Amino acid sequence: MTGSASPAPDGNRARWTMDKKPSSNQPEQTISSSRSVWILFRKEATVSFRSAAIYMLVGLPLVLSMGMKFLIGGAEPKPAKLAIVGEKNPAVARLVKLVGKLGRKKKPFKLITVSSEAEGRKRLKRGKLHGLLVLPHDFDQQLAAGKHPTATLYFDESAGATAFTIKTILRELFRLQAGQQEPATIKSVGIRRIPMWKAMLPAFVVMVLLSSITLMPAGIATERQAKTLQAVLVAPVRLWHFVSGKALFGIATGAVGAILVLALNHSMQGNVTLLVVVILLGAAVSTLLGLLVGLLVESAQAASAVASLLYVPLIWGAFFANLSGAVGSVSRLTPGYYMAKLIKDALFVGPHLSDALPALTALTGAMVLLAIACIWALRREEERT
Amino acid sequence: MHEPDRNNEPAISCTNLVRRFGKGRHLVTAVDHLDLAVPKGKIYGLLGPNGAGKTTAIRMLTGQIRPTEGRATVAGFDTITDRHALHRTIGVVFDVANMYDPLSGRQNLLFFGSLYGTGADRVDELIDLVGMKDAADRKFKTYSKGMKQRMVLARALLHQPSILFLDEPVQGLDPASHRHVRTIIERIAQTGATVLVTTHSMELADELCHHVFVMHQGKLVASGSPSELKQAHGDMELEAVLADGRVVTMPMSGDESADRLAAFVRSGAIEELRTKQPTLEDVFLKLTGTRLT
Numbered sequence: 252m253t254g255s256a257s258p259a260p261d262g263n264r265a266r267w268t269m270d271k272k273p274s275s276n277q278p279e280q281t282i283s284s285s286r287s288v289w290i291l292f293r294k295e296a297t298v299s300f301r302s303a304a305i306y307m308l309v310g311l312p313l314v315l316s317m318g319m320k321f322l323i324g325g326a327e328p329k330p331a332k333l334a335i336v337g338e339k340n341p342a343v344a345r346l347v348k349l350v351g352k353l354g355r356k357k358k359p360f361k362l363i364t365v366s367s368e369a370e371g372r373k374r375l376k377r378g379k380l381h382g383l384l385v386l387p388h389d390f391d392q393q394l395a396a397g398k399h400p401t402a403t404l405y406f407d408e409s410a411g412a413t414a415f416t417i418k419t420i421l422r423e424l425f426r427l428q429a430g431q432q433e434p435a436t437i438k439s440v441g442i443r444r445i446p447m448w449k450a451m452l453p454a455f456v457v458m459v460l461l462s463s464i465t466l467m468p469a470g471i472a473t474e475r476q477a478k479t480l481q482a483v484l485v486a487p488v489r490l491w492h493f494v495s496g497k498a499l500f501g502i503a504t505g506a507v508g509a510i511l512v513l514a515l516n517h518s519m520q521g522n523v524t525l526l527v528v529v530i531l532l533g534a535a536v537s538t539l540l541g542l543l544v545g546l547l548v549e550s551a552q553a554a555s556a557v558a559s560l561l562y563v564p565l566i567w568g569a570f571f572a573n574l575s576g577a578v579g580s581v582s583r584l585t586p587g588y589y590m591a592k593l594i595k596d597a598l599f600v601g602p603h604l605s606d607a608l609p610a611l612t613a614l615t616g617a618m619v620l621l622a623i624a625c626i627w628a629l630r631r632e633e634e635r636t
Numbered sequence: 637m638h639e640p641d642r643n644n645e646p647a648i649s650c651t652n653l654v655r656r657f658g659k660g661r662h663l664v665t666a667v668d669h670l671d672l673a674v675p676k677g678k679i680y681g682l683l684g685p686n687g688a689g690k691t692t693a694i695r696m697l698t699g700q701i702r703p704t705e706g707r708a709t710v711a712g713f714d715t716i717t718d719r720h721a722l723h724r725t726i727g728v729v730f731d732v733a734n735m736y737d738p739l740s741g742r743q744n745l746l747f748f749g750s751l752y753g754t755g756a757d758r759v760d761e762l763i764d765l766v767g768m769k770d771a772a773d774r775k776f777k778t779y780s781k782g783m784k785q786r787m788v789l790a791r792a793l794l795h796q797p798s799i800l801f802l803d804e805p806v807q808g809l810d811p812a813s814h815r816h817v818r819t820i821i822e823r824i825a826q827t828g829a830t831v832l833v834t835t836h837s838m839e840l841a842d843e844l845c846h847h848v849f850v851m852h853q854g855k856l857v858a859s860g861s862p863s864e865l866k867q868a869h870g871d872m873e874l875e876a877v878l879a880d881g882r883v884v885t886m887p888m889s890g891d892e893s894a895d896r897l898a899a900f901v902r903s904g905a906i907e908e909l910r911t912k913q914p915t916l917e918d919v920f921l922k923l924t925g926t927r928l929t
Contacts, residue, residue, distance in 0.1 A: 281724070282753045290750045294736070297747075301738035478734035482791070485698055485728045486751040487720055 287488050291496025292503075295470070299500065305466065309508035312458035316451070316512050331381035334365045334374065342390040375405055382406040384421065452518055453594035457569035457587050459508035460533040463501040464562050467541025468554035470497060476551055490629060494546070498538050505534030518598060525597040525607055532614045533590040539621035540586075546628035586617045647799050647830040648674035648697060650708035655692050655701065666692040668854035669706070674832065674847075676798075679825045681845030682834040683916065685926070689854040690834035691731060694801050697832075698728050711799055724752070727792030731803040733784035737777035741768055741787045744776055745794065752795035762790040766820060782813025789820055800824060802833045806840055818844060838916035848916065852924045862916060869922050870914025876900055877908040885912065 282290075299305050337343045343364070350362045365371040371383040383405040387393065393400040402421070471494075474480040483493055509530045513519050519526070540561065548554045568587025571578050582588050589610045596607060604611075653670040656663055667689040674680050682690045695701045697708050699719040708715045713722040735744040745759040763772045766786040771779065779787065785805065792800060805821065806814045821844060825831050835841055841848050842862045850858040850865070858865055872888040874897065884900070886893040888911065900906050921927055 282751070287751065290747070294747045297743070298736050298738050477737075478730055478732050479736060481700060481730060482728075482734045482748070482788075483751070485700060485723055485726070486748060487723045488751055489720065 282487070284489070284492060287492040288495045288499065291483070291488070291493055292499045293496075295497050295500040296503075299466070299470070299504075305504065309459055309462055309504060309511075312455040312462075313508065313512050313515065315458075316448075316455040316516055332361050332363065333382045333384060334363050334371045334380050335384045335386070336365055336368050336371055337386065337388065340386060340388060340390065342386055342394075346386075372405060449516070449518065449598075450595075452513065452516055453591045453598065454566075454569040456509045456512050456530070456594050457533065457590045458566060459512055460505045460530065460590060461537045461562060461565055461587060462508065463505045463534065463537040464541040464544070464565065465555070465558045466504065467497065467501050467538055468545035468548055468558045469551050471542070471545030472548055472551040472554035475549070490632060494542060494625070494629060498542055501538030501541060502531070502534040505537055506530050509534070513598075521596075521598040523597075525604070526594065528611070529590060529593040529597060529614070532611070532618060533586070533594075536586050536590075536614060536618045536621060539618060539625055543621060543624050543628055546625065546632050586614060589614045589617075645709065645712045646673045647676040648672060648680075648708070648710050648832060650697065650706060652706035653693070653696060653703050653708055654705035655689075655696055656704045665854050667696065667703075670851075670854070670856055672849065672856070674830065676830050677825075677828055678846040679821065679831040679833060679844055681841040681848040682832060682851060683836070683838065683841045683845075683848050683920070684834075684851035685836050685920075687853075688836075688851040690836075690851055691803055692854075693851070694728075694803050694832070694834055698726060698801050699723065724795065725798055727795070727797035727800045729785075729788050729792045729800070729802040729805050731807065733779075733781070733788050735776045735784070735787060735791065738775065740773045740775055741779065741783075742772040744787065745791060748791050749794045754794050758794060762793055765793075765823075766790045767816065780813075782809050782816065785809060785813065785817055786820070789817060793824065797829065799830045799832070802831065804835055805833060806835070806837065838920070842916055850916075850920060850923065852920075852926070857923050858919070865916065865919050866914045869919040871918070871922075872914065873912040875910050875912050876906050877910075878905045879907050880905070 335343050335346065347362055347364065365374065365383070368383070368385050371380065371385075374380045375383050385403045385405070387400055387402075390400050390402075402425070404421070471480075474483075480493070484490065510519070510527075513526070541558065544557050544561065545554055548557055564581065565585050565587040567578065567582040568585035568589070569591035570582075572582040572588045572591070593607055593610045593614070596610075650670060650672045653667055653672075654665065655667040656665050658664050670689075670693055682693065684690050692701070696703045697710055697715060699710075699715040699722050702716055710722055711725040713719075713725065715722060735741075736747070739747065742759060742763065745762065746756060749755065749759050763769055766789055768783060768786055768790070771783060776784065776787065789802075789805065792802075802821065806817050809817060818840070821831060821833070833840070833845065845862065847861050848859070848865060849856055858869060860868065874886050874888050874893065876884045876886070876897070878884060878900070884896075886896055917927065
C-alpha cells in the first residue's frame with residue numbers, strides 16, 4: 252500500500268530558532284573538503300589525547316629509549332669469543348700472552364686456542380665462536396724477512412661490528428708484537444663504533460612509527476560500533492574526509508613521536524633530511540596499514556587482535572633482521588626492516604640518496620600499495636553504507 | 637547543479653523501496669516495497685514492532701544505506717545521488733546516543749556544528765533549548781540516558797534542518813525525560829519542520845503524531861491519523877460494570893451485543909456502562925494479528 256498524508260499548511264523549508272519563529276535567511280552551510288578533513292583531524296586529536304592508549308603507545312618506546320640510555324649507556328657488547336689456531340706457533344703464543352695482559356676493560360674479546368682450522372670453522376658455523384684467526388705457520392719468519400704476512404680472520408657475518416672490533420684490536424696487537432707500523436695485512440672496513448643504547452634507537456623509532464597500526468583500526472572500529480561514524484556521515488562529510496582526518500592524525504602522531512624519541516636522546520644527527528623523509532614515509536605506511544585493517548574489520552575487539560598480529564612480525568623487522576634462518580628472512584621482508592635500516596643509515600652512516608634508494612623505493616612501494624588497498628576498502632565500505 | 641524545487645515536492649517520498657540483507661538462505665527482506673508520500677510540516681510516525689523495518693527505512697531515507705530496489709527523495713534530494721546535499725537539509729537522531737564519550741556535551745556539539753559551519757552561538761542556543769546549560773561542560777559519558785538523548789536531539793538541530801528523522805527518541809527514558817524530549821519535538825514541529833519519528837510505542841505515536849504509518853514485516857500495512865486509524869480499523873467497545881463487580885466487555889455493534897446488553901438491563905445487573913475507545917495497539921492487532929510490543 253501507499254502511505255500518504257495531507258500536507259501541512261506551512262509547506263516550505265523550515266527554519267527555527269529559540270523563539271520558534273522561522274527565519275528566512277539561513278546561511279549557506281557549505282564547508283570545503285580540506286576544512287572537513289581538518290575538523291575531523293582536530294576531533295581525532297582531541298578524542299585520542301583523552302585516551303591512555305596513545306600515551307602508552309607513543310610514550311612506552313620513548314621511556315624505554317631514555318631508560319636504555321641510562322641503564323646500558325656505558326655498556327659495551329659482550330666480549331667476542333675469538334679462536335686462534337696453532338698453539339705451538341710462537342707468534343700465536345705471543346699474541347695470547349699479549350691479550351692476557353690487556354686490562355679487563357680494554358679486552359674486547361676472549362681469546363682461546365683450537366687445535367685445527369677445521370675444528371675452529373666447525374665451531375664457528377655452529378655459532379660457538381665469533382671469529383677464528385689463522386696465522387701462517389711461518390708468520391715470524393715472514394716478518395723477519397721483511398715480508399708482509401697475511402692473517403686470515405673468519406668471522407660470524409651476523410655480527411659485523413664484532414668482527415670489526417676484533418680486526419682493529421688484532422692490528423694493534425700485531426704492531427705491538429712486531430714493533431712495526433703495519434706488520435701484517437688485515438683488511439678492515441671503516442665503520443663507526445655505536446653505543447648499544449644508540450644502536451637500539453632506530454628500533455624504538457620504528458616502534459613509535461608502527462604504533463599507528465594499533466591506534467588506527469581500533470579507532471575506526473570503535474566509531475563504527477558506537478555509531479559515532481554514522482553520526483558524522485549524516486553530516487555533510489564524505490567517508491574519505493573522515494578517513495583522511497584519521498590518517499592525518501596517525502601520521503602526525505607517529506612522526507612527532509619518532510622525532511621526540513630521537514630529539515630527547517640527542518640523536519637528530521646524520522642525514523636529517525633522509526631521517527625526516529623516512530619518518531614520514533614510515534608513519535604513512537603504518538597509518539595506511541592500520542586504516543586498511545580498520546576498514547576491513549568489523550569490531551574493535553577483532554581490530555585489536557588483527558593489529559597485534561600484524562604489529563609483532565613488523566616489529567621483528569626492526570629487531571631481528573640480522574638473525575639467520577626464517578625469522579631473519581621474514582624480518583627482512585617487512586616494512587619495519589626498511590624503516591629501521593634507513594633510520595640507522597641516516598643516523599650513523601649518512602648515505603647519499605642513491606645508497607638509500609632501494610630501501611626508500613621499497614617503503615614507497617609499500618605505501619602506494621597500501622593506499623590503493625585503502626581506496627578499495629573505502630569504496631567497499633561506502634557500498635555497504 | 638540543478639536545485640530541486642522543494643516547494644512543490646513532498647518532504648519525504650519513496651517508491652517501491654526495498655532493502656535486503658544477506659544472501660541465499662540467509663536473505664532477509666527488511667523493507668519490502670515501501671511507498672511513502674509525506675507532506676511538509678507536522679509530526680509523522682513510523683509505527684511498528686521491533687524488526688518491522690522502521691530503522692532500515694529511516695537509514696535508507698537519510699542516505700545512510702542504499703536501497704536494494706526503488707528510490708527515495710527527501711526534501712527534493714535523491715537519497716543516493718544527492719546524499720551530500722541531503723545531509724545539509726536533514727537532522728537525524730539515532731536509536732543510540734552516539735556522541736564522543738571523552739568530550740563534553742558542548743565540545744561534541746561544537747565539533748558536529750563545525751561540520752555544518754555553525755558557530756558557538758548556535759550551540760549555546762541549543763544547549764539552552766534542551767535544558768542542558770548546567771551540565772554542558774561535563775563529559776558526555778557522565779550523562780544520564782535522558783541527558784544524552786537531549787544532547788543528540790540538540791545535535792540534530794544544529795543546522796536548522798527542515799526535516800528531522802528521530803529513531804526511537806524516547807526509548808528507555810524515564811517519564812520525566814520522556815516528557816522533556818516530547819516537548820522539544822513538539823516545539824520543533826511548531827516551527828514548520830517535518831518530523832518523522834519511528835517508534836514501537838503506541839502511546840507516543842498516539843500523543844505526538846499527526847499522522848501514522850504502520851509497518852509490519854517490512855511492509856506498510858496502514859496509514860492515517862491516529863483517530864482515523866482507530867475509526868477505520870478499531871472497534872468501539874462497551875464495558876458493563878455489573879453489580880457483582882464483574883466487568884463485561886462487548887463490541888458496540890452487532891445483534892449479539894445488543895441482546896446481551898438488553899438482558900443485563902432487564903435483570904437490573906448493570907451498575908455502570910461506559911464506552912471504550914480502541915487504541916493503536918488494537919488497530920495493529922487487528923491489522924496484523926500480532927501485538928506491537
